[in-house]
Amino acid sequence: xxxxxxxxxxxxxxxxxxVIVPALRDVSLQVTRGEFLAILGPSGSGKSTLLxxxxxxxxxxxxxxxxxxxxxLKLRDEKLAExxxxxxxxxxxxxxxxxxxxALENVELPLLLAGVxxxxxxxxxxxxxxxxxxESRVNHRPFELSGGEQQRVAIARALVNNPxxxxxDEPTGNLDTxxxxxxxxxxKKLNSKLKQxxxxxxxxxxxxxxxxxxxxxxxxxIVGEKYRR
Amino acid sequence: MKAKxxxxxxxxxxxxxxxxxxxxxxxxxxxxxxxxxxxxxxEGFRGRVRERMxxxxxxxxxxxxxxxxxxxxxxxxSSTDMEYIRNLSGVSLVTPLITIPITETINLTTxxxxxxGAFTIGGINFGEMVVMFPNRFTLLSGNLPAEGETSxxxxxxxxxFINGSQVAEIGDKIFLTILQPNATPPFLRINFSVxxxxxxxxxxxxxxxxxxxxxxxxxxxxxxxxxxxxYQLLIVKVSNVSLAEEVAKQIERxxxxxxxSVFVPTSFARQVDIILTLVEMFLIGIGSISLLVAGIGIMxxxxxxxxxxxxxxxxxxxxxxxxxxxxxxxxxEALLMGVIGGVLGLxxxxxxxxGLANLLSTFIHxxxxxxxxxxxxxxxxxxxxxxxxxxxxxxxFSITISLIFGLYPARKAAKLNPVEALRYE
Numbered sequence: 001x002x003x004x005x006x007x008x009x010x011x012x013x014x015x016x017x018x019v020i021v022p023a024l025r026d027v028s029l030q031v032t033r034g035e036f037l038a039i040l041g042p043s044g045s046g047k048s049t050l051l052x053x054x055x056x057x058x059x060x061x062x063x064x065x066x067x068x069x070x071x072x073l074k075l076r077d078e079k080l081a082e083x084x085x086x087x088x089x090x091x092x093x094x095x096x097x098x099x100x101x102x103a104l105e106n107v108e109l110p111l112l113l114a115g116v117x118x119x120x121x122x123x124x125x126x127x128x129x130x131x132x133x134x135e136s137r138v139n140h141r142p143f144e145l146s147g148g149e150q151q152r153v154a155i156a157r158a159l160v161n162n163p164x165x166x167x168x169d170e171p172t173g174n175l176d177t178x179x180x181x182x183x184x185x186x187x188k189k190l191n192s193k194l195k196q197x198x199x200x201x202x203x204x205x206x207x208x209x210x211x212x213x214x215x216x217x218x219x220x221x222i223v224g225e226k227y228r229r
Numbered sequence: 230m231k232a233k234x235x236x237x238x239x240x241x242x243x244x245x246x247x248x249x250x251x252x253x254x255x256x257x258x259x260x261x262x263x264x265x266x267x268x269x270x271x272e273g274f275r276g277r278v279r280e281r282m283x284x285x286x287x288x289x290x291x292x293x294x295x296x297x298x299x300x301x302x303x304x305x306x307s308s309t310d311m312e313y314i315r316n317l318s319g320v321s322l323v324t325p326l327i328t329i330p331i332t333e334t335i336n337l338t339t340x341x342x343x344x345x346g347a348f349t350i351g352g353i354n355f356g357e358m359v360v361m362f363p364n365r366f367t368l369l370s371g372n373l374p375a376e377g378e379t380s381x382x383x384x385x386x387x388x389x390f391i392n393g394s395q396v397a398e399i400g401d402k403i404f405l406t407i408l409q410p411n412a413t414p415p416f417l418r419i420n421f422s423v424x425x426x427x428x429x430x431x432x433x434x435x436x437x438x439x440x441x442x443x444x445x446x447x448x449x450x451x452x453x454x455x456x457x458x459x460y461q462l463l464i465v466k467v468s469n470v471s472l473a474e475e476v477a478k479q480i481e482r483x484x485x486x487x488x489x490s491v492f493v494p495t496s497f498a499r500q501v502d503i504i505l506t507l508v509e510m511f512l513i514g515i516g517s518i519s520l521l522v523a524g525i526g527i528m529x530x531x532x533x534x535x536x537x538x539x540x541x542x543x544x545x546x547x548x549x550x551x552x553x554x555x556x557x558x559x560x561x562e563a564l565l566m567g568v569i570g571g572v573l574g575l576x577x578x579x580x581x582x583x584g585l586a587n588l589l590s591t592f593i594h595x596x597x598x599x600x601x602x603x604x605x606x607x608x609x610x611x612x613x614x615x616x617x618x619x620x621x622x623x624x625x626f627s628i629t630i631s632l633i634f635g636l637y638p639a640r641k642a643a644k645l646n647p648v649e650a651l652r653y654e
Contacts, residue, residue, distance in 0.1 A: 057547055057647045078551050085549020096544045096651070100241055110548045112234055157548065 003066075004164060004197055005031035005054055010063035012049055012220075023049040024060070025220040033164070034195040036188075038208045041217035047201040048169055050217065054199060055088045055167045056080045068164055085114055089158025093170035095150040097142040103129060103153045104138040110161045128156035132186060148179030155186060159196070166190075168200040172207065184210060239561035246534070253523075253530050254570040257627055260520030261574020264623045265615075266582040267516045271509035272614035273586065278505060279498070286494035287362065289470045291477055293463040297487040305458040310484075314465060317479050319472035324361055325460035327352030327449040334408040337388075337442055343396050345403070347388035347442040352449020352459075355383065361464055365438065371399040371425030379448045382421035386429040387439040397423050403442075407452070419448070470495060520626060523570070524634035527563055531638035535559065535645075542642050543650025556643040563635020564628065571627035575620055582613040 007029040013022040023046045031037055031054075039047050052058040053065060056072055065072050067087060072080060084090075097106045108125035112118070129138050132152040142150055151171060158166050171187070172180035188210045190196045200207055208214050216224035243250045293314065296303035306325070315323045329350040331337060337345045355373050359366045374381030382403050389397045397403060400423060407417040421444065430437045450459050465480075467473050477491040535542070542555060590610045 052648050055547070057651075078553065081546065081549055081551040084547065088549075090547045092547075092651070096540075096547070098541060098544060100245055109545075112231070113548070113550055113554065115231070118234070161549070 002033050003030050004033045004035075004068055005029070005199070006064075006066040007050075007054070008064040008066075010050075010053060010060040010065065012046075012053065012058070012060045014049075022220050024053070027063075027217075027220070027222055029215070029222065031165075031197065031199060033197055034191070035213060036191045036198045036211045037200070038211035038214045039199065039201045039217055040203070040208055040214055045217040046220040047217055049220075051167050051169050051199065051201050054165070055090060056083045057090075085110060086161055087164045089161070089163040089166040091151070091154050091158050091166065091168035091171045093173040095142070095147070095154045095174070097150055097153055097157075099142050102139050102141055103134060103145065103149075103156075106142070106153055107156045107160050110157060114161055125156070125160060128160050129153070131159075131190075132156045146179065147175045148182055151175060151179070151183050152186065155183070155190075159190070165197045165199060168198065168202075170202055170204075171200065172202070172204050180204065181206065235557055235561045236565065238558060239565050242534075243562055243565060249530055250566065253526050254566050254573065256523035256526045257520070257567060257570025257631065258574035258577060260516065260523045260630075261571050261623050261627050262578040262581050263516035263519050264513055264626065265575055265578025265619065266585060266613075267512045268509070268619040268623070269578070269582045269613035269615045270586060270589075270611060271505070271512060272616055272619070273612050275502065275505045275509065276614055277611055278501065282494075282498045282501060286498065287365075288494050288498065289467050289473065290361065290494065291465040291467065291473060291480075292492040293465055293480055294490040294492070295458070295461065295488065296490065298490050300487040303488060304455050306460040306463055307458045310458075311460065311463055313483060314463060314480055317476060319467050319469065319476045320465055321468040322357060322360055322466040324354050324357035324464050325352075325446065326462040326464060327446065327453060327459055328461045329449065329452060334410075336404075336406045336408075338404050338406065339397055340402045340404070345384070345388045345397060345442065346391045346440065347385065348440040349442070350405070350449070351441050351443045352446045352452075353443050354446050355443070358443075361466055365430060367428045369426045369428045371423065374424040374445065377445070377447070378424070379445050380421055381424035381445065383424055383443040384426050385438045385441040385443075386427055388442050389423075389426045397426075399423050399425065405444075405452075419452075517626070520630055524630040527566060527631055528634040528638060531559065531563060531635055532641070534562075535638050535642045538642075539645060539650050539653040542645050543647050543653065546645070546647035547651060552643040555645075556639045559639035559642050560632065560635050563631045563639065567628045567631025567635075570631070571624045574627065575624060578623070579613075579615065582615075586611045586613050 007027055010024055010027045011022070012024040013020050015021075027046075027050060029050075039050060041047050049058065053060050054067075056065075056067070059073065067083060070083075072083060075083070090096075097103075098109070101109065104122070104125050107128055108121040111121035111124060116124070126135070126138060129135055132155050134149060134152050134156070137145060137149060140149075142153070145153065155166075155171075158168075166187075168187070172183055175183060184204075184206055187198055187200070187207075191198050200211070202208065212228055214226045214228075215222050216226075293306070294302060295305050305327075311323055311325055314320060329335060329352070331348055331350065335350070337347050337350065339345065354376075356376060359373065369386065371383075374383060384397060389395060403421040403423060405419045405421060409415055409417060427438055430439050450456055453459055465476065467476050473493050473495045477493045477496075480491050481489060483489075545555060545558075
């Protein structure tokens, strides 16, 4: 199996006023293509920081981050943005859709940023919305959609540029149980059918139950690892 | 991301905050309005002044005075002096003027003793004078005296008409009386006959002949003491207006220092033009300050917008928007406000300047300049002159201002740390 993500001895700390708070201390991790990885841990354990570093939103203080064979630490900001655009899809706890845009416009935005022409972008965005079961809600704005629906739009947006990795930060954390269940099933379907790689930070045991592998994070370190299947 | 899409997104964002956007655009358009109105009024005013100057001064005519305005005027010019100037290249005509001011001892009266309205008696060559001032030296009635007709007198309009009533008619006898208190006889009296009356000039300027009475050169020389240098003024016509200053220089070079002064209407007109330009620039400068204030308004509103949309910027960055894309998105908003404000300002400036011109025109409706009320002056109307150049300058100024002041907030947005921006509540 090919390594899609490789982290070597990654350290990261934040400055909170005068205090330096370590978020990650010496994390090494490998993720293979098609994997569904769940990262579990109490809040403040560094889960989100880890996800942000894998997603090229943040840079580590030390260590190496290799995404699909490219050492991203040496890349300039503009290049990192391009990796986020084409290789990575983000799903957030609070959906993070742009409130003024419709579901369709939200989904097609990454395509337009990538320079895809409008007509093709529209078709592809519609296709993705169908895939997540929202074909009847394309012209609704985020505030007209339920939490579960908003998260589906976010998933469609994350997938629209055909990324190698989908990163999700507590994707069910802001949903009721039923909607959460639906989102989990959707991710599972996308993982098994499309062989889409997922890295999911969660508290949710149900998500953990569908993952191939679970890693446990505490105080910025990997303290345990569990394989399924 | 494509430019059209960026503009569309910017428009969407601006529409979201209608009042705020409207107020910012309003402030830009006020700035542009001011600049356009001041510039077009200034240009219109300048055009009017230039017109008046051309009306008041023949630009191809130089006036050569003996001596210096500051160091003192001297006796006059001799025939040799006049010949020298006549032979300069670029000079088409030189004609002399002898002036005899009407004072307590020199009087001009009709047969029945009524004083004429003249203030000065001028000794001229009638024929040359007509060539010199073809538009000005025109007859209301009578004829131009022929060469050598020494007993003829030509009256300016106001010399013949006092308060509208005619005191002298064609063919009337006019007495020029010179009192000589300590001599015998105690006075000299010379008879003239009115040959013609000049049309009314009206305009103010050096060549207003309304209050003059003209006699022949020969007769005038008889009346003055310094017969070697009789000419108090030489009037020079140049063959081409562009030669006026060069001819003036040649004349000044020929005579010893302070012995000649040349009045060059073109350079005078140019000075006035320069002064008007300076005044116009000053006013436009003041107008530009209002646009600068508008620019600060743009910056202010965009800073607020960047703070409000911090999270949105974080989202855009997370889904792969480059810093440069974010920068362009915000710049597009500033630019859009600049363009709309600019276009609006051009329109309001157009109407505003007409309104202002009307207002100003009513203020200067009935001027009484130095007590002389003239018919033409009453018709002064300032008509705004919209030059495309100023439109382009004003419009590009509004765009430049909006881009300059939009740049800082846009850069701030572009440089936001995505992780922190996403965490922003």
